[in-house]
Amino acid sequence: MSTLDERIADLIQADIDGELKASDRVELETALQNSEAARQFREELLRLAERFQSTPEVDPPEGLARRILDSVELPARQTLLSLSGMADWFRPLSYGLAVAAGVLIAIGVERMAPQQPADFSKLVGSMVGKDKPAAHTNSDILRVDGIGVRGEVRLKPAEQAWVLEFDLESDTAVAVNIRLDTARVQFGGFADPATNIDAFEVSGGDVQVKNQGHHQYVVFLRDRPETESGAPQIGISVSRAGHTLFDGSLNSAE
Amino acid sequence: MGSDRDHALIKRCLRGDRRALGELVREYERPIYNAAYRVLGNPDDAADITQSVFLRAFERLEQYNPKYKFFSWIYRIAINESINFRNRHSKQQSLVEDQAAVSATPEEEIDASHLSRVIQAGLMELNEDYRVVVVLRHFSEMSYHDISVVLRIPEKTVKSRLYSARQLMKASLADKGVL
Numbered sequence: 001m002s003t004l005d006e007r008i009a010d011l012i013q014a015d016i017d018g019e020l021k022a023s024d025r026v027e028l029e030t031a032l033q034n035s036e037a038a039r040q041f042r043e044e045l046l047r048l049a050e051r052f053q054s055t056p057e058v059d060p061p062e063g064l065a066r067r068i069l070d071s072v073e074l075p076a077r078q079t080l081l082s083l084s085g086m087a088d089w090f091r092p093l094s095y096g097l098a099v100a101a102g103v104l105i106a107i108g109v110e111r112m113a114p115q116q117p118a119d120f121s122k123l124v125g126s127m128v129g130k131d132k133p134a135a136h137t138n139s140d141i142l143r144v145d146g147i148g149v150r151g152e153v154r155l156k157p158a159e160q161a162w163v164l165e166f167d168l169e170s171d172t173a174v175a176v177n178i179r180l181d182t183a184r185v186q187f188g189g190f191a192d193p194a195t196n197i198d199a200f201e202v203s204g205g206d207v208q209v210k211n212q213g214h215h216q217y218v219v220f221l222r223d224r225p226e227t228e229s230g231a232p233q234i235g236i237s238v239s240r241a242g243h244t245l246f247d248g249s250l251n252s253a254e
Numbered sequence: 255m256g257s258d259r260d261h262a263l264i265k266r267c268l269r270g271d272r273r274a275l276g277e278l279v280r281e282y283e284r285p286i287y288n289a290a291y292r293v294l295g296n297p298d299d300a301a302d303i304t305q306s307v308f309l310r311a312f313e314r315l316e317q318y319n320p321k322y323k324f325f326s327w328i329y330r331i332a333i334n335e336s337i338n339f340r341n342r343h344s345k346q347q348s349l350v351e352d353q354a355a356v357s358a359t360p361e362e363e364i365d366a367s368h369l370s371r372v373i374q375a376g377l378m379e380l381n382e383d384y385r386v387v388v389v390l391r392h393f394s395e396m397s398y399h400d401i402s403v404v405l406r407i408p409e410k411t412v413k414s415r416l417y418s419a420r421q422l423m424k425a426s427l428a429d430k431g432v433l
Contacts (some may be wrong), residue, residue, distance in 0.1 A: 013417055017391065019398055047433055048424055052392035055373045060287040061301050067306045068279050074270045135274045172258045213262025214271065 004037040016049055024136035036202055071171040098101045146246030149174055149238045151215070155250050161188060162232065164219040166209075172240060173198065178219060180233030181251075188220035260324035279308060282325070285394060288331045292389040293336040295378045303339055306432060307332045326403045329394065331403060333386055340382070371430060376426035384419035387412055 014020040020028065027225065031038045074126065094169040115207040123167035142153045162185060167174065182205035190200060190207075207219060219231065237247040260281075266274030286307055311318075311328050320403055352395035377385050390396045390404060402409045427433035 010413065013413065013420075017398070017416075032346055044424055044433075045420060048420055049392070049426070051369065051427060051433060052388075053372065054366065055370050055393075057284070058291050058297065058300075059368075060283055061297065062305065064301050065279050065283050065305060068283065068305050069272075069276060071305060072275060072279075072308055072312045074267055074275055076274060170262075171257065172262075172263065212258060214266050214274070230432065 004035070004041055005031075009041060010033065012038060012045060016042070016045045085240045138242070140250045142248050142250040144168055144236070144238060144246050144248070146238055148172060148240065149245050153236050153250065155173050155234060157231075160223045160225075162221040162223075162234075164221065166215050166217050166219070168215035170215065171213055171236070173210060174215075174238050174240045174245065176209045176211075176215060177235075177239065178209075179208040179237070179249075180207065180221065181232035181234065183224070184232040185221040185223055188222040190217065190219055192217040241244065257323045257325075261320050264315065264318060264320070264324060267312065275312070277345050282308075282328055286328065289329065289332055289389055289394050290336050292374065292377055292393050293333065293382075294340060294384060295374055297338060299343075303332070307321050310335065322403070323400070326400055329390070329404045330395075330406075337382055337386070362427075372427065372430045372432050375430070376423050379426055380419055380422055384415055384422065388419045388423065389413045391416060 004235065008028070008031045011020060011024055011031070014024070015028055032042065057092055079179045140155045142155075144151050144153065148171040149168060151166075153168070154163075154165040156163045156165065164178065167175065187202050190209075192200075197209055197211040199208075209217065221234075231251040233249055233251045235247070235249045238245045260278070262276050263274040267278065283304060287300055287304045290303040290307070291297060295334065307328065310331050327347050373422065377388060380388065386405065387401060390401045396404070398409045398412045401412045405412070424433060
């Protein structure tokens with residue numbers, strides 16, 4: 001082994017580790033053709049690597065994951081809501097007053113369902129988790145199961161309005177596109193309990209939300225007063241870099 | 255270990271989402287435990303260190319810089335915790351036990367558990383610097399670059415430590431009849 005050049009030893013090691021540069025390949029192959037020491041060194045490293053590879057993984061003790069989960073504390077779940085896009089519908093929002101977002105969403109709910117008291121905590125519960133679902137008599141559920149994205153979207157009726165609840169999970173950044181039945185409804189507002197989506201845009205009858213990971217938010221739609229009431233058809237598609245991963249639609253059975 | 259997915263899970267953890275925490279623990283419990291076991295040589299210590307790694311990581315989660323891979327960050331914590339643990343306890347008991355249990359064995363009789371013990375005994379004969387690079391390369395399957403990020407050493411140093419560690423491991427395994 002003493003006759004093996006240090007440079008050649010480096011190349012052999014890099015090759016075994018899958019790190020050999022393409023530009024070094026010819027030099028390595030020439031060395032292996034001409035040097036018995038190089039071939040022997042390579043053979044020894046391959047055998048050693050094979051031994052490591054054959055060594056089985058060790059199973060963590062049962063209950064370790066539970067111990068970890070029980071001991072780790074996370075920040076308290078955020079409940080602050082952000083609103084956007086409601087200016088056309090509810091003029092005071094466009095004044096940008098420094099009012100707590102929770103109050104603003106409560107006003108929005110009050111306007112959408114005047115017969116029901118504005119119940120802010122209930123609304124937050126319905127968006128963040130399923131432990132406190134908002135009271136609705138009808139709903140339609142669209143189950144989303146595309147490549148790298150899954151979950152569901154619920155359409156729920158309110159007084160002269162509709163609520164779209166999103167609970168989707170995506171592996172990477174995706175755009176959720178909502179196509180509105182503009183003859184029947186128009187965009188009314190957006191509430192994101194986490195306040196950190198990547199992008200949000202309303203254009204004509206289309207609403208687009210971009211984010212990665214958890215898509216948990218609510219889109220409010222209001223009935224057009226000039227049209228007859230009835231269930232709107234809502235198109236939902238999910239795309240990544242312009243490629244559609246999922247396309248579907250839903251409408252309430254109301 | 256998809257870094258986009260990890261970053262999304264971390265964002266959710268920072269919002270207090272325990273489901274995201276569960277996913278990260280499921281993803282990293284096993285590799286962190288295995289790395290700690292191979293550095294420490296003792297399953298109980300490896301379990302304690304794995305729990306401690308997650309505790310520390312989530313205590314400092316707000317300091318995590320998404321410019322870097324989450325797995326590099328959590329492995330760095332794991333390696334540091336393991337080395338600090340050994341320095342605090344400096345126990346050689348497991349080494350003695352492992353070495354006592356290992357004897358030369360004909361190649362055809364090498365089974366997985368025997369091989370695992372022999373490899374572990376060989377690892378424990380290495381100094382920490384050498385042992386850690388071997389563990390990260392062969393058990394955590396990291397690239398030179400990732401090892402250099404985790405250990406904060408140049409790639410050149412990673413390569414030279416790997417070279418020396420492998421020479422020692424070759425000799426050790428040959429002595430024990432498994433190479």
